[in-house]
Amino acid sequence: MMLKRFLPKSGIDYLKPSIVVLFAVFIAIKAPVFFTINNLISVLSQGAVIGIASIGMSMVILAGEIDISVGAMVYCTGVIASELYLSTNNLIISTVAAVVCGGFFGLINGFGVAKLKIPSLITTLSVCNILSGLGSILIGSEGTLSAGERYKIIAQTKILGLLSSAWIYILLFLLFLIIIRKTRFGRYIYAIGDNQDALRACGIRADFTIIMIFVLTGMLCGIGGLVNTSRLGGTQFNISLGMEVYCIAAVVVGGISMSGGRGNVLGVFFGVFIVAALDNLLRLMGVNVYMYNVVWGIVIFGVVMIDILKKKQKARDLERQVFET
Amino acid sequence: MKKVLVLLLACLMIFGMFACSSTTGGGTGSDPAQARKDDGVNRIGFALADISGQAVQTESSAFESTAKELGFDEVIMLSAENSVETQITQVRDMITSECDVIVIYSVDADGIVPAVQSCNEAGIPVIAVDRGIKSGDILCSIASNNISDGRDVANYFGTLTAGEPEKSVKCLHIIGNLSSTAQKERADGFRLGVDSWGQLTIVSEVATEADADKIYNAVVDSFKTNPDIKAIFVPYDALLSPVVSALKEIGKYYPVGEEGHVMLGAVDGATEQLEWLSQGVNDISISLDFQGFGAKAAEAAWAWLQGNSVAETIQTISIPCVMGNVDYLAKNGYLWGLSK
């Protein structure tokens, strides 16, 4: 609020770009490696799993709900995928199993939210507990599963200079863009986040749409789990638990409103990039290990706040225009 | 609203009565040892810092089987997943369960002290295993020295690179779980070891929360700023797999002996990493006696229960395993992770 007084009338509009430029200069001096093509490509593949899960998360948040079982779903489906690969040696079976199981976990979430009317935070919290326990039970006492070199094909193949994990993410994201922009399902997602009751009054099955959103999120997490374990060549106890925090951050930084119904999904791509790049930068710059969380918190807070200041400014401008005419 | 108040008061009253009766109850059973004998069940509790890993799984199953063999009727094992307050609560719940002996593999050597005090008050002996406990009455500690384990790895790196120019051997230090004492001690040990060799230097320390995913990214990124990293230290063996995967991705993976090999060292002695040693993937793994931790804790508890004397500290031996000795050690059954 205070800041605004020192800026020209629409100064807020310049705030974000100028901070980005300042930041970029700072990075260029402190960690020049960051801007090499090589590094930017690897940021993309590092963010691939978070990105795939964030696609689901952005649908969930657009619909005005939240899903904190994402990390546990990625973990559990990853365990299932690599466990099955070890016993059958068949990539197709483990892929299908990961996606189907993910979809089933999503169904439990969706059913709880849409039919039983449990708040999504709690539904997904309990599913998060169940799946993180289940995943560890499935791994068994060995603690690690090494799936071998062939399993790495899924995520580690290089195509046109990019790793296949990044390609999977990009393709899924394009598909998601088309679904959101061009199909009725996409419009329903926005409509649900905006006003669920109105949707019901129009005779649209809101419950079904919500269940579908969660099922799709689960399936995406299944793919995420597969890609993640393939990248690491196997799985271990407690991998990617807690990932949902990064996904939520990516979605919100990407400009989607937490109350649902508003936001440009293309922004999520940049949100994921920012989250992955921040992680990457912290390591490249050799920041004190204990400071990671602090930097992270400040960046998330800052980005979202600028966004909100900007929206307020826009609303005020609009008001003024309406008033003047 | 009146109803609610009445209800509340009633609850409080009942509560107060219960409370009073319990204090008098506590008064009669003032000799805790006496009270426990009445139970007739030999019950032992094992409070674990975490259960996520092959090493602890080995430790806990060795503990369970030994305890059952010796004649304990019931074995309660609880894991706190690296949360100090959970572990304190779990130990206190074990007191409620009337365990005769409580074995603690603590999350934090300082943090667990009040729970040990509660055990002391209840007259239940405490056995510290794997990690020490800072104060309180401990019947017996079965300890390894995490500091020296970390230092051993650094020393091995030092001997391998002896004669290189000063500060030329760059080490990447991967930090696991910030809340664990073992992590802290191993890290300190490694730093100490590095300091004692002129040519070794730590160029980067990265926090990873012991998450394989983060370790993978950490290795990839660290090589961008320091392409000439020569050695990587990881606090737990299991965390080496993502390191190797990452090295393969960036094309820095060469087996031991080849030009450009990055030295890899870790602590624990897990099966996969021991097998790797003979394949030349990693250089050194410090094998801790996890089976011994579990078995010896159960034996000490049983000895106490039978009225025999128990040694105050039982030292276990950590064995540095390298390519040259791993086969011999495995053949003779010195390693928990590997036997041939």
Next chain:
Amino acid sequence: MRENADKSRLTIKEFALKYGIYIGFVLVFTVFAVTREKFLTVQNLINILDQYAYFIVCAMGMYFVVMVGGVDLSSGGLIALSSVIGAAIMTSTKSALLGCAVVLVMCTLAGIINGMSVAKLGLPAFIATLAFENIWRGTAYTYTSAQTLSGIPSSITSLYFTKMIGIRLTTLIMIGVFIILFYLMTFTGYSKKLYAVGGNKEAAKVMGIKATIMMVSAYAICGCCSGISSVLLVSYMASASASVASSLSLDCIAAVIIGGASANGGEGKLTGAVVGALLFAMIKNGLNLMGLSYFYQLVATGVIIYIACAIDRQRVKAGL
């Protein structure tokens, strides 16, 4: 606040739904009591209160935030930071009182900052408090370098180790906090305004309620409760470290919602939140006594939360 005075007779189904949480409570209680004889001892029931006093206090604070339609994910990080700073002050100045005062003031301020970010700046509660969770916890780690601070003065640790009429002082503090908050919610006009703001902020504004102040006050109460919780935790652990209370915030939110509060705010009772928290504590205690392995405990907790909430939502749907 809906008193169904005219509806004195309830069918069995209605009764079951209306008191769903209590029935769930009794059910879980019976299961544990039957399977573990140690569970149903007076000593153990008091133990549950003793051990989870800090959790229950924190859940009571969380109740207020949930009532205004928010969440506070920063409680855990705040407890970590305030406890290490409080412990450092206590050990260096040897003054327990000063340490506690600093903890309480700090936490209340942090609560106000949360409230301002949400109510004044308009940040989503989830994101604002998530950011602060990271900031507080990271600061705590940086400050302590991940070391545990021990040597807490005995006047603080004796809060846990001293018993009055058979109950530990920490538990009495918890009961005291409950009585104060219960008074606030029942005998002052505060609750009406709180429900109004939580139910519909704009409508509340029209009614002349200062919605922003109400929201900030709710977050401040939550912060203050985190502070008290922090002191209780320090006395329980006789030490302080940056890694404590890592899943506390989410558990508290779950407890409040299991206790019948609506996640959108404006609905639910303080006693419900306390019963929810007790249920949570009881589950953890019972599973510990059963000696269930950690992974199975996770699964069991998840299933119980899911079912408990499902039952409670049927009550809301039935309009009871």
